Amino acid sequence: MKVDFDNHGGNIEKEARKLGLSTDNIIDASASLVPFKLPKKLNNYLINSIKNGSIRFYPDRSYFELKNAISEWHNIDPSMILPGNGASELFTWAARDASLNGISSLPSPGFGDYQRALKCWNAHYIYNTLPLSWTIRKPQPFPIEPKTNVLWITNPHNPTGQLWSRSSIKRLLDNYKLVICDEAFISLTPGGENQSVIDLTESFKNLVVIRSLTKFLGIAGLRIGYAVANSDRLLEWKEIRDPWPVNTLAINATNLIMKDSKMQKKRLNKIHNWIEEEGKWLNKSLSNFSTIKPLPSTTNFQLIKSDSSTLNLIENLKKRGILVRDCRSFINLGENWIRISLQKRKQNIQIINTLKDYIN
Template structure:
């Protein structure tokens, strides 16, 4: 994690009353999952399955794919580093601004890096690198790439492997997963996270899906036992009960639209459009670090300072929609900050 991460609340001694810095589904905590893990606590007495086989079996059935098209990982980030290691010393294009771990993983594994801005990404974009990294929906902008456009890109670039990060696919109803393209194209790897949509970031669980040859190639670099016993049990439970715990997208989207509209009425900030529950705010005065420190010290509110996203600067912050009460805390705090900056 060379460039840092957004959710750094652990660094602060004061109480965090509202954490807008993380894109985790705020209503996803499950008492039923907690009880399930308590009931399976004895699994920590032994080594976990080397490759999370029982979780993969449940997942394969749910997705209607073969088990050897899947690889369980310790959060999506492990997948990015495994892929970069598998293609050591290759060339990579990263569509920015985006999650910094793609670039970090590539740097560690001696990739020659190229960058393209999201606003320039389309079905007619040209790539001449070995790998292309795309977050869809994108973090931090909330922008999306339509499946038909991805289909064109895969068709037009058979010599490039596309890594599609779908960690936030359950936070939008504008697009759905592109998993069905896996069987059509041999140059697509999709990485999925269970930590954001199911609100279990502390358990670290995700998976990648690709054709069997690519999965086997990547799996060669994977250490055993990276997915622990409780994460395996959580994964099986969540996949089997996903309808009960996934974010209610229509409600979430409506809440985000209302939240963004109220924020947009505050002088000195610009709200960027989004297809997800999180979005960028551009500051017309002041800078992101000063604002972050002000919100923490005065209100116990944590936001994402977005200046370390390549392609952005200290004029940007990212926030995620929380419940109405917490959203109002940020609205009130930013109104006070705005008045201070107009004096």
């Protein structure tokens, strides 16, 4: 199946042009982004980074300061950290190693970028079906154990929003040549860090963990993520990748937030409180409709099943300036599924009220 990134979500400028609307007049519930502005201190720091001329020079290829800042956050050796141009670039290098280790399992429905990354290396992969119903329990044990050489895990899972237990992932590590764990949403998720497997990379050389700072900081345009894995593996990646994949502004933003624990904690508390409050409110509001069913989620998006096709609904919402995620690009989902990302209460109310005009 071709991965269509036009259906990835977050194509707000393209949709605004098609609709003849300003981006300011669109609610983008198709991309799972935090709806808060940058902390003022960080915003000013980025502005000063431009004014002081730091972008005149090439970034430090060793990422010495950045790796040390991340290592202190996770209490792990800096040699086991490799910053990247968002998580997507790092998936590409993880897929290279996957291609060298045999067949990959992609639990499905799941994030389509893994498939894109594997195709870069002509790697073999299969889809393994995840159950499409679950309880509100969190965390949950990872529910399948595919018979392949490589396993890709997303925690919390995209698009279902399920948070997998650390213990269930740890049990899998002895059964695969390579396990790639995408923790892009884990810092956003209340209680998520307790289920992280980053510390297990010190004991398991076959484990790669990939994080995104795009989600946490709300800087999708800057592109910043990092991989945590055995240092020898990351050294191989570094030797064959582009020379300067991470730009100076992204480095500076990460350095500041990683070193300022007060700012970091304040940001995380704000995000976690928002997800707790708005997640419960949106789920309850969606549950009042008779023809759709929101599934339990631990993070900042909710997967919804409809009794009938949602294609007309998606188009009608677009015309009203609301973008939701068309789930047809997810393997094992179809036109009866949509995903809605949490917004602030005002926008969430607008989404619910608009839905009332089209569904029961």
